[in-house]
Amino acid sequence: xxxxxxxxxxxxxxxxxxxxxxxxxxxxxxxxxxxxxxxxxxxxxxxxxxxxxxxxxxxxxxxxxxxxxxxxxxxxxxxxxxxxxxxxxxxxxxxxxxx
Amino acid sequence: xxxxxxxxxxxxxxxxxxxxxxxxxxxxxxxxxxxxxxxxxxxxxxxxxxxxxxxxxxxxxxxxxxxxxxxxxxxxxxxxxxxxxxxxxxxxxxxxxxxxxxxxxxxxxxxxxxxxxxxxxxxxxxxxxxxxxxxxxxxxxxxxxxxxxxxxxxxxxxxxxxxxxxxxxxxxxxxxxxxxxxxxxxxxxxxxxxxxxxxxxxxxxxxxxxxxxxxxxxxxxxxxxxxxxxxxxxxx
Numbered sequence: 330x331x332x333x334x335x336x337x338x339x340x341x342x343x344x345x346x347x348x349x350x351x352x353x354x355x356x357x358x359x360x361x362x363x364x365x366x367x368x369x370x371x372x373x374x375x376x377x378x379x380x381x382x383x384x385x386x387x388x389x390x391x392x393x394x395x396x397x398x399x400x401x402x403x404x405x406x407x408x409x410x411x412x413x414x415x416x417x418x419x420x421x422x423x424x425x426x427x428x
Numbered sequence: 429x430x431x432x433x434x435x436x437x438x439x440x441x442x443x444x445x446x447x448x449x450x451x452x453x454x455x456x457x458x459x460x461x462x463x464x465x466x467x468x469x470x471x472x473x474x475x476x477x478x479x480x481x482x483x484x485x486x487x488x489x490x491x492x493x494x495x496x497x498x499x500x501x502x503x504x505x506x507x508x509x510x511x512x513x514x515x516x517x518x519x520x521x522x523x524x525x526x527x528x529x530x531x532x533x534x535x536x537x538x539x540x541x542x543x544x545x546x547x548x549x550x551x552x553x554x555x556x557x558x559x560x561x562x563x564x565x566x567x568x569x570x571x572x573x574x575x576x577x578x579x580x581x582x583x584x585x586x587x588x589x590x591x592x593x594x595x596x597x598x599x600x601x602x603x604x605x606x607x608x609x610x611x612x613x614x615x616x617x618x619x620x621x622x623x624x625x626x627x628x629x630x631x632x633x634x635x636x637x638x639x640x641x642x643x644x645x646x647x648x649x650x651x652x653x654x655x656x657x658x659x660x661x662x663x664x
Contacts, residue, residue: 332468338495339485340475342502343509344534351513351533352526365610365650370642371508372604372611373618373649375480375597377641378505380619381626382634383598386590393591400595404602411446414453417595422588 387421389428396421436558443539443559444566451567453592454482455574456581460590462490466575473571477537477564481505483593488635497635504639512541521550528553535560538600610653618645 387393400417408416451473458469464486476482481502488498513536520529532553540559544551578586605612618641625637632640 332464332489334495335485335489335498336468336472336475338498339472339481339502342499343476343478343481343506346503346506347509347513347536348530348533349513350510351517351536352529354514354517361654362650365653365655366646367507367511368655369610369614369646369649370504371480372601373614373642373645374505374638375601376615377618377622377638377645378480378484379594379597379601381623383591383594386594387587388590389587392588396588396591396595397598400591400598401602404599405606407603408599409446410596410599411449413599414450414592414595417598418453418588418592421591422585425584425588 387425389425391428392421392424395424430554432552432554433558433561436555436560437562438558439543439555440540440559440562443543443563446539447563447566448570448573450479450593450596451570452574452577453589453596454479454486455571455576456578456586456589457483457593458486458571459575459578460586462486464489464575466572466579469575470568470572473568474564477535477567478506478509479593479596484635484638491633491635493633493635497633500639501635504642508538509536509541512536512538516541516544516551519545519547519550521552523552532556532560535564537563539563608653610649610655613653614645614649617648618642621645 383397384390384393387396396417399420400413403413403416454473455466455469458464458472459466464472472482472485476485484501484505485498487493488501513533516536517529524532535556540556540563543559544556547555574589578589581589601611601615605615621641621644622637625632625641629637
């Protein structure tokens with residue numbers, strides 16, 4: 330499959346998802362189940378995407394685990410996104426110097 | 429008109445700075461994992477303007493996945509934007525005619541949504557364009573820099589940077605998971621299913637594994653922990 334097709338499909342789907350409700354839809358969703366489902370979806374997606382894939386980043390399971398631990402800890406203390414993200418990377422990098 | 433645009437830009441500066449560093453990680457992943465060029469990675473960022481969706485798209489591209497997989501994955505990951513778009517559509521200024529809506533909807537991201545919904549007065553097109561402009565500039569610049577650096581940086585640094593996007597995902601999930609049982613439940617079940625697919629059912633591709641895990645976990649969470657009215661808005 331050509332890369333241009335992939336990119337066009339990605340961009341097209343993502344745009345339509347934003348555009349259709351923004352432009353045409355004016356009513357509120359009533360179903361409590363559906364609203365709850367939509368509320369949980371982003372967290373479930375991020376979680377499924379992160380675990381176990383995060384342990385295969387950095388090409389070394391130990392440095393990846395160190396980065397993950399630091400990210401979990403800082404996220405638990407509700408540090409800003411950027412701090413958590415960069416600290417995870419920094420921890421993985423520092424450990425890799427000793428391996 | 430002009431001052432509203434500038435106001436939107438100034439409100440978008442923190443978003444721009446955040447995007448610069450996170451998209452840097454995306455640029456590196458695009459080069460290292462999917463073998464894309466600086467230009468190709470930048471085009472993805474310019475046309476999609478979303479972190480999780482782009483990262484998942486890379487997975488499909490790197491694996492040579494099916495187009496239907498790409499469509500379902502983007503739908504699943506980005507469907508939250510529909511809710512945000514819906515919410516924002518309720519507080520638009522009368523200047524927001526259909527052409528403006530068609531244009532501005534390009535820039536509905538988690539962060540832009542958050543800042544726009546925090547505004548007391550109705551949203552004007554110029555204000556949203558200003559914020560989208562500076563945010564997208566940060567996102568695309570960071571991607572290009574990351575992709576270029578991915579080719580130039582020492583391997584130890586670029587490998588360590590691969591974890592950046594995942595670190596941000598953790599930072600998004602953990603704080604609400606601490607406070608809401610439903611979010612914690614959905615995240616844990618989704619992770620468990622994703623692990624199960626990876627090791628017990630490797631025949632299922634990474635993209636479909638994410639879709640099935642997330643939908644199953646969210647449906648269970650919605651059944652067991654239905655959200656109260658207005659709770660969605662409070663947590664975003």
